[in-house]
Amino acid sequence: MLKNYLMVAFRNLLKHKLYSAINISGLAVGLATCVLILLFVRNETTHDRFFTDADRLYQVVIRAQLPGRQADNVASTMLPLAAALKESFPEIEKTARVVQSPTVFKRGDESFSEQVRLVDPDFFRMFDFTFLRGDRMTALDQPNGIVLTQSMAKKYFKDSDPLGQTLEIDGGEPAKVTGVIPDMPSDTHFDLEIIRPYAAVGTALRGLENNWGGICCETYLLLKPGADAAAINARLPAWIKTAAPTLNSPQGSVNLGEIFTPRIRNVKDIHTDPVQSSMRPSTSYAEILTFAAVAVLVLAIASINFMNLATARATQRAREVSVRKVVGASRGQIIMQFIGESLLLTLIGLLLSIALVELTLPAYSAFLDKELTFNLFTDPLLGPALLGLALVVGIAGGAYPAFFLSSFNPARVLKGASSGVGGGSGRLRMALVVVQFAISISLMVATTVVYGQLLYAQNKNLGFDKENTVILTGFPRGADRERQQTMVNTMAKLDGVSHAAGTDVTPGDGNENNTNVRMPGADPNQLLVLRQATVDWDYVKTLGLQLVAGRDFDRNRPADQLVLPPPPAPGAAPAANNGERPTYAASVILNEAAVKRLGFTSNEDALGKEFEAGGGNSTLKLTIIGVIADFHFRSVHDPIAPGMFYVDNGSFTDVLVRIKAGDTQKTLAAVERVWREMYPTRPVQREFLDTRIQNLYVREAKTSQMFATFSGLAILIACLGLFGLASFTAERRTKEIGLRKVLGASVTDIVRLLVWQFSKPVLVANLIAWPVAWYFMNDWLNGFTFRIDLNPLLFVAAGAVALAIAWLTVGLHAARVAQAKPVTALRYE
Numbered sequence: 001m002l003k004n005y006l007m008v009a010f011r012n013l014l015k016h017k018l019y020s021a022i023n024i025s026g027l028a029v030g031l032a033t034c035v036l037i038l039l040f041v042r043n044e045t046t047h048d049r050f051f052t053d054a055d056r057l058y059q060v061v062i063r064a065q066l067p068g069r070q071a072d073n074v075a076s077t078m079l080p081l082a083a084a085l086k087e088s089f090p091e092i093e094k095t096a097r098v099v100q101s102p103t104v105f106k107r108g109d110e111s112f113s114e115q116v117r118l119v120d121p122d123f124f125r126m127f128d129f130t131f132l133r134g135d136r137m138t139a140l141d142q143p144n145g146i147v148l149t150q151s152m153a154k155k156y157f158k159d160s161d162p163l164g165q166t167l168e169i170d171g172g173e174p175a176k177v178t179g180v181i182p183d184m185p186s187d188t189h190f191d192l193e194i195i196r197p198y199a200a201v202g203t204a205l206r207g208l209e210n211n212w213g214g215i216c217c218e219t220y221l222l223l224k225p226g227a228d229a230a231a232i233n234a235r236l237p238a239w240i241k242t243a244a245p246t247l248n249s250p251q252g253s254v255n256l257g258e259i260f261t262p263r264i265r266n267v268k269d270i271h272t273d274p275v276q277s278s279m280r281p282s283t284s285y286a287e288i289l290t291f292a293a294v295a296v297l298v299l300a301i302a303s304i305n306f307m308n309l310a311t312a313r314a315t316q317r318a319r320e321v322s323v324r325k326v327v328g329a330s331r332g333q334i335i336m337q338f339i340g341e342s343l344l345l346t347l348i349g350l351l352l353s354i355a356l357v358e359l360t361l362p363a364y365s366a367f368l369d370k371e372l373t374f375n376l377f378t379d380p381l382l383g384p385a386l387l388g389l390a391l392v393v394g395i396a397g398g399a400y401p402a403f404f405l406s407s408f409n410p411a412r413v414l415k416g417a418s419s420g421v422g423g424g425s426g427r428l429r430m431a432l433v434v435v436q437f438a439i440s441i442s443l444m445v446a447t448t449v450v451y452g453q454l455l456y457a458q459n460k461n462l463g464f465d466k467e468n469t470v471i472l473t474g475f476p477r478g479a480d481r482e483r484q485q486t487m488v489n490t491m492a493k494l495d496g497v498s499h500a501a502g503t504d505v506t507p508g509d510g511n512e513n514n515t516n517v518r519m520p521g522a523d524p525n526q527l528l529v530l531r532q533a534t535v536d537w538d539y540v541k542t543l544g545l546q547l548v549a550g551r552d553f554d555r556n557r558p559a560d561q562l563v564l565p566p567p568p569a570p571g572a573a574p575a576a577n578n579g580e581r582p583t584y585a586a587s588v589i590l591n592e593a594a595v596k597r598l599g600f601t602s603n604e605d606a607l608g609k610e611f612e613a614g615g616g617n618s619t620l621k622l623t624i625i626g627v628i629a630d631f632h633f634r635s636v637h638d639p640i641a642p643g644m645f646y647v648d649n650g651s652f653t654d655v656l657v658r659i660k661a662g663d664t665q666k667t668l669a670a671v672e673r674v675w676r677e678m679y680p681t682r683p684v685q686r687e688f689l690d691t692r693i694q695n696l697y698v699r700e701a702k703t704s705q706m707f708a709t710f711s712g713l714a715i716l717i718a719c720l721g722l723f724g725l726a727s728f729t730a731e732r733r734t735k736e737i738g739l740r741k742v743l744g745a746s747v748t749d750i751v752r753l754l755v756w757q758f759s760k761p762v763l764v765a766n767l768i769a770w771p772v773a774w775y776f777m778n779d780w781l782n783g784f785t786f787r788i789d790l791n792p793l794l795f796v797a798a799g800a801v802a803l804a805i806a807w808l809t810v811g812l813h814a815a816r817v818a819q820a821k822p823v824t825a826l827r828y829e
Helices: 002-015 017-044 081-088 150-157 198-208 229-243 285-326 331-368 382-405 410-414 423-459 481-492 539-543 592-597 664-678 689-695 698-732 734-742 747-781 792-818 822-826
Strands: 057-064 072-074 092-107 110-119 145-149 166-169 175-181 194-197 218-223 246-249 252-255 260-266 469-473 497-503 514-518 528-535 547-550 583-591 610-613 619-628 643-648 654-659 685-688
Touching (some): 017 331, 017 382, 017 698, 057 081, 081 092, 081 218, 081 229, 092 194, 092 198, 110 198, 150 175, 229 260, 285 382, 285 423, 331 382, 331 698, 423 698, 423 747, 423 792, 469 664, 469 689, 481 497, 481 654, 481 664, 497 528, 497 539, 528 592, 583 592, 592 619, 592 643, 619 643, 654 664, 685 689, 698 792, 734 747, 747 792
Parallel strands (some): 110 194, 583 619
Antiparallel strands (some): 057 218, 092 218, 145 194, 166 175, 246 252, 469 654, 497 654, 514 528, 514 610, 547 619, 583 643
């Protein structure tokens, strides 16, 4: 019996080649798409699970609620927080901090700038990274020890054994290699290449050791077995208010515990809990669920195709089923036959989908920059999951024709009363087409909205000119202002340079420095916070900022510059001030958001007004000389913070150089030559500003490309199914078409008839898809501070495209059938 079933199944496959090809290829593409998406989803949801104590490892996250600002959640904390937590919470077994520290290394005559992570001694005792060389437990016990990844070890030591060798650090002691670890896998939030003990450079950060207002490091905790993380989180808000100090300044008292609220999160949740981080970007659960939903929808479209075509073709086998029942076949045997044939098709599609996944996975992994694996033999879940998926689709596709056809009355069918299924199955097929196109139209709308928001973010007027601007970074800590200013002035005089300016903040760098301010006569208990940036004289001109009121900084007005006394020499005692807080004056430029935050009625109203800023050991008395239009320091996800800008005589960290249109490479070479003359031992680090801004949206760009690709595949599968149904419909109506032509119908009339039959379900699909797509995409766009509007024309266009696709798919096939000679049609059967 099984042999007979298989023989009949293969004969049907060969007899209806187009039907078989459409069914198998659509199912294969649908299954392959689903598998690729689910591989991405699994990778995103399994980060950092390879650590032995992953269930007890936690990271501290800070919620910063500055007055008048939207709350920020950051995966960074203050340096003193770790010790304070361990002292106050006995549930904490170990703590470790991670501090980012740009460092220059020398190897022979070459210099390299690297991002080093400074960590506490317990870091590798908490996180059991594999050590290829060295001892994990003691690698960072020596202050001059250093741990490298494989790539870094190869970069500096080629093929020789790096263990015990030294790296020369510019301006510091040689570092001895005490360990080598593999490169970071794609399923971890850590971005580590060079790791050094915090103690090696702790003196450079000594000023922050007791600073509860400086957010500068990641803090990790290892909880004791059985510790309740939820209970710790419940106690943290009250604890921080007593642990963090209250700062007193002329601008009023600031309780840092009211501003910064910590919470802890398990390391397994870090990648799916999107907050600002200095390491790898995270992916929100909403985005992961969206792609999981797309996988389900694509598979649903492929399954609907399969069910539709299986049902349609099965109706042509009514006489075969009747003959089988007459010669003694039971209903159960007929059901098993149809479900078996459906499963055979599904398994063929599954095998083809596995081949498609294997072929596309390398390019897909490279595009995502992830190490996605697809191995049916080593993965205990993958094989059973795929087989179960195929069984569900196969049984669902074969169940309806199996149960419906097995219920036929053989006598009526063999007498010609019915050669197939009546209107009921036709209505089912049209209902399934409606579902298919509702999904396809929704995906079209979603793809267009996602791309539209991305283009909006990339091309929005950011308030500054990002073109032809180069950012130079990597100045040594504590570099003298005179040398830096000489370099900036020299670069500004180059033929290909229009302006140059130093600064400690540039758009897109992610850094932020805030200070509390007080307006004269204002309530001392009212806390006002502004973002502050120290800039150079030509900062406004170099960035192309728009001055909307007042004037720019002027070198000919010395009072515009903030002049601070030089810091004491290392080891020298600070100058005595007899308990008085010194005051320093300077001019300041505000952005429009700051004007509103300080309560001025207009930009012009702010000009000439004074206010105080700062705390600590000094007070700044600032006079407003100008107002610039708001511009985006961060991505369009975030609101524009109120900010102020002033010129000081301290050192800066970056130089902005605006290049004139023309020979860019020649000008860049001249800029680099000036750098090397001023800093011969430090490598040139430069980046175009527009590239940095573009990099803010790399993840969004990849997400939108993935979404568009998978949505396109879903629409393609739907078209395949529609083509198959059109072929089936035209075949069933061959005699009708012949009669219509004999009675005078033109090819256009017949094509119009068949096209209209498939237009109705597409039009109904629009009515379903539009409100669904609007609801979900409006909710998604609400996550952006600056966003596009949902245009009704977008929905109409998506519906029109779906209708055009249906017309093209059905019309071409209908035209071919309609052009056949009537005599051929009337000889049918």
